[in-house]
Amino acid sequence: MRWSIEVHESWEGAPLLEVIDLAQSSDQKTHLSGSGSGTHVFQLRDSGLYSKTPTAAERAYVRDLFALWARKIVVRCDGETVYDGWIARRKFDPADGTLRITTVEMRAAQFRARLTYGVGGYLSGSLAVSNRSASGAARAIILRAVQWGPGFHIPIDPPPDGAGSFSASWPWYQHLTIEDLLQQVEKTGSEIYFRPYRAESGAARYETLVGQPVISTTYDLPVSAELGSVSGLADDEDGARMLTGVQYQGNGSDQDAVYAGAVWDQIFPGGQPTFPIRDVLRTAKDVTDAGVLGKIALADLRRDHKPAESQQYLLRMGDTVSAVWGRPGTLLAAKRRADEWSDGGTITHRVISCRTNLTETLDLEVERRGD
Template identity: 30%
Template sequence: MWEWWIHHTKSGSPELPVPVSAASWTRRLGSKGDATHTIPVPGSGIPKSLIRELATGNTYTLAQRWGTFVASAGVIQGRRFVEASGLLTLRQKELRAALLGQRLPHGVGGYGPNGVSLTITGRSHSGAVRAIVDKAVQGNTTIGWDLPIDYPPDGAGGFSAVWRMEEGLTIEDMLTQMEEDGAEIDFAPYITPTGYLRWEVRVASRIQVGVPFLLAARAPGTIVADLETDEDFVRQRSGLLGFGGGSGQDRKWAWAGGGIAGMPVRDERISFPDITTQPRLQAAVDADYESRLTPTNQWKLTLFIGGTGPEIAEPGRVLDMHVFGSAFIEDGSHKQRVIAARGDASLMVTPEVQEVTGG
């Protein structure tokens, strides 16, 4: 069943379980979700001085947990107390959105217009993200910068970059460039055996966790409710012409295309102003084009988690949806990967899913 804990953001230490009367949370692949939780303060048994401390923004994080599985972990960003009702509402954002992504790769006093923020040479996507995260937390050795983050594996590969201080890039800018290069990045919260909250950094071309969960979508007693499918053709393109940083005839450019059978030409010009090297620009254009070849096939559904827990809707989980007898949906197995999940304090969770293509 659901429980709610406040953790210290920097250390992840479990501080106190709290009662919650209302909740709304979204956990999103990429770690940019948000949440609100309402605590009825009168009768909670929590002293005023303690609840005021534990509701301090940025210093503390609220985790909505089912056993040791964390459905949502949000750094507190705001609080509102209504005297008449005694209700304290905490507003939160996931770690990357609230804190990590906003950081500069150096202290504000460490800027130099001729300096280099970070150099990456011949690393895999995972290795490059590892270097970025290490820069974001200053190796977890500098007081104030440290966070309970598990680095992704290092590895050799084809990614290289030199980010100069004059560019004024944030950690978020660097992570976004990695995503433009074809990587998916997620900061997945979890609870250690000693009850501490940590974040595992996951990096892959397509993040997938666990094993596919079989769902009989139309069978009697199914846990699936409110099933809809929504295919969006707006992003489809027959070709892309991409421009990088620079100006005039020296500006880098790359293209990807080939057309889509039966579709009229629908090319587009796109820009990656922060990318200044040809190989990285080509990789970004190729990745963008690949994502536009098929329509976005969005399934909408709600899951009853009373017998399974919310882990089946974890971002990155594949739901193996078996549908038979629908008036529109083709019979058979339809694999859908969870890219986000939202819920409240009930036993219903709504995953946001996208069709798994290419195996």
């Protein structure tokens, strides 16, 4: 397998320089939620970036090459983008000539720190969507995020528009971020994933995927008693978040607030909870529509009426297993023998996150799909 690390500029995603030969280490984690991060250590001393005695121009070039937020680190394995992170911190150690770079994925880097308006034009910041699909709502939000001028540009492909049942209004004076709006769409039961990819031009771009949930290719993993290319696979169910009902309080206060809820019968019509009542109240103060609030409550209950089954295991790349198997949203179907706990058969997991470190190992966080 061949690893590569490139520095790209952030606005258009254009490649600037391949730096794999400078890398002492590179440890990165990509996550379905866009919350991944990485740490990359580059040896600058005695590198090809400088003449024998570094000049002022060379030093300025290197500082610009690794500029905060204006540059990003893209890691690929055999041409597949496994991580795309924006430079958030840099630390040069004069003792050994190393530069330590900390990166974060685009969604965390940009949408948590971007309002629905440019600060100079806040009165134009209100946004409303009416009767759109989750994809259509996400498209409107993303287009708003980049509409104000060249400085707002991100190399991102918005999802397709579509009609649906999602409606919401976000006045400018709520001062919400783009991330706040995306999360409100997700809370109704959808997922929004910004998949990094390499365009034909070489640019590092993002494809916006919206799903309930986001699911991509399925791969079959042979898992025997020896586990083959997989290790660490175990049954781990966590009931800490299990609930029988969810009530939400939206915009407003006390008895004047917007309220909505979801109960067990909406998941299993006519059925009764299989464990004693566990109900909670949650808040979504930016939601003014009771219908949207009800969808958020129902989505929560669909997720939380059952135990969380997030797990981690290691997958070793080889002749058949490649880096693309670790892409968030990928389904991995494992053939398992019956044992003291499991009846065996095919068990399918969905990849939530993937950590890599320039070795043959994919360190995966997965969730079980189906029964």
